[in-house]
Amino acid sequence: MPFLSVRELSVRIGKIELIDRISLDIEKGQILGVVGESGSGKSLTAMAIMGLLPLIGGRISHGSVTLDGTDLVTLPEAEFRALRGRRIALITQNPMTSLDPMLQVGAQIDQVARLHLGLGAEAAKARSIDLLQQLRIPNAALVYLQYPHQMSGGMKQRIVIAMALAGDPDLIIADEPTTALDVTIQAQIIQILVDLVRERGLALLLITHDMGVVAQACDQVVVLYAGRVAESNAVHAIFAQPAHPYTRSLIACITRAGQAAGSLTGIPGLVPSAASYAAGCRFHTRCAMAQAICSDAAPALQAHGPGRVSCHFPQGAPHG
Numbered sequence: 055m056p057f058l059s060v061r062e063l064s065v066r067i068g069k070i071e072l073i074d075r076i077s078l079d080i081e082k083g084q085i086l087g088v089v090g091e092s093g094s095g096k097s098l099t100a101m102a103i104m105g106l107l108p109l110i111g112g113r114i115s116h117g118s119v120t121l122d123g124t125d126l127v128t129l130p131e132a133e134f135r136a137l138r139g140r141r142i143a144l145i146t147q148n149p150m151t152s153l154d155p156m157l158q159v160g161a162q163i164d165q166v167a168r169l170h171l172g173l174g175a176e177a178a179k180a181r182s183i184d185l186l187q188q189l190r191i192p193n194a195a196l197v198y199l200q201y202p203h204q205m206s207g208g209m210k211q212r213i214v215i216a217m218a219l220a221g222d223p224d225l226i227i228a229d230e231p232t233t234a235l236d237v238t239i240q241a242q243i244i245q246i247l248v249d250l251v252r253e254r255g256l257a258l259l260l261i262t263h264d265m266g267v268v269a270q271a272c273d274q275v276v277v278l279y280a281g282r283v284a285e286s287n288a289v290h291a292i293f294a295q296p297a298h299p300y301t302r303s304l305i306a307c308i309t310r311a312g313q314a315a316g317s318l319t320g321i322p323g324l325v326p327s328a329a330s331y332a333a334g335c336r337f338h339t340r341c342a343m344a345q346a347i348c349s350d351a352a353p354a355l356q357a358h359g360p361g362r363v364s365c366h367f368p369q370g371a372p373h374g
Contacts, residue, residue, distance in 0.1 A: 287361025
């Protein structure tokens with residue numbers, strides 16, 4: 055069984071189903087990218103795995119989430135609370151929502167190790183400084199004493215990563231961890247995450263809207279659209295022969311070196327609201343390949359070569 059296994063996951067808020075039967079797997083030492091535009095269900099999937107849906111009035115209405123053989127859906131909240139930060143850690147897209155402006159960053163990292171690993175004050179401090187050094191932060195002992203407002207965005211994101219690592223987790227969920235950063239710092243943060251996975255054997259679920267980040271970092275990818283899986287496959291296969299029109303559109307949006315100003319490619323239209331999902335393929339109103347069946351019948355998620363795709367007219371011949 056995969057280290058993390060999500061099977062046929064559906065999520066509701068009130069009477070509205072925002073996620074419809076999503077499945078994904080992650081092994082230790084692997085980076086899985088979950089990609090899609092805003093409104094695709096990426097962050098809701100992360101919240102479901104973390105057991106945080108009640109905070110927004112949501113619930114898992116169908117399916118299972120299993121971590122190393124433990125059923126997280128039925129796990130009592132007290133046990134889940136002990137698991138968060140210890141076995142599963144979350145890196146958010148805005149570090150200022152994760153950092154207390156009134157506390158030195160070292161104390162905030164220490165709290166995680168003291169709570170989840172039972173370390174004393176001095177041992178926790180030594181561990182925190184060591185983590186800062188591992189994250190390539192110069193003058194780590196000095197940074198340990200600083201407050202968030204004294205730091206750049208890239209430095210604050212490194213602090214959030216150190217907090218995620220402080221409990222020695224097996225799985226990290228990184229929800230758009232580079233959104234607020236400039237391109238150079240984005241690449242550095244992504245490389246840090248990749249190195250951590252390779253060196254520590256962690257499992258990493260990397261949520262992003264950027265196929266360029268997927269190409270840089272991930273082993274496998276799940277493409278979400280309007281709460282459903284559009285396509286899933288190994289990254290090299292996705293880029294070599296994307297089967298779903300939405301996947302091809304996302305890849306076309308990647309900014310390339312030497313690209314002329316004003317020549318960026320976009321996807322016409324918007325992701326539909328969950329309250330107004332129509333019958334059929336949810337991408338059909340934005341798809342240049344759509345035919346009558348696409349507006350009438352929802353395509354099933356089926357095997358297509360080494361991957362899976364939900365499209366009536368997938369591109370490319372299946373291959374083994």
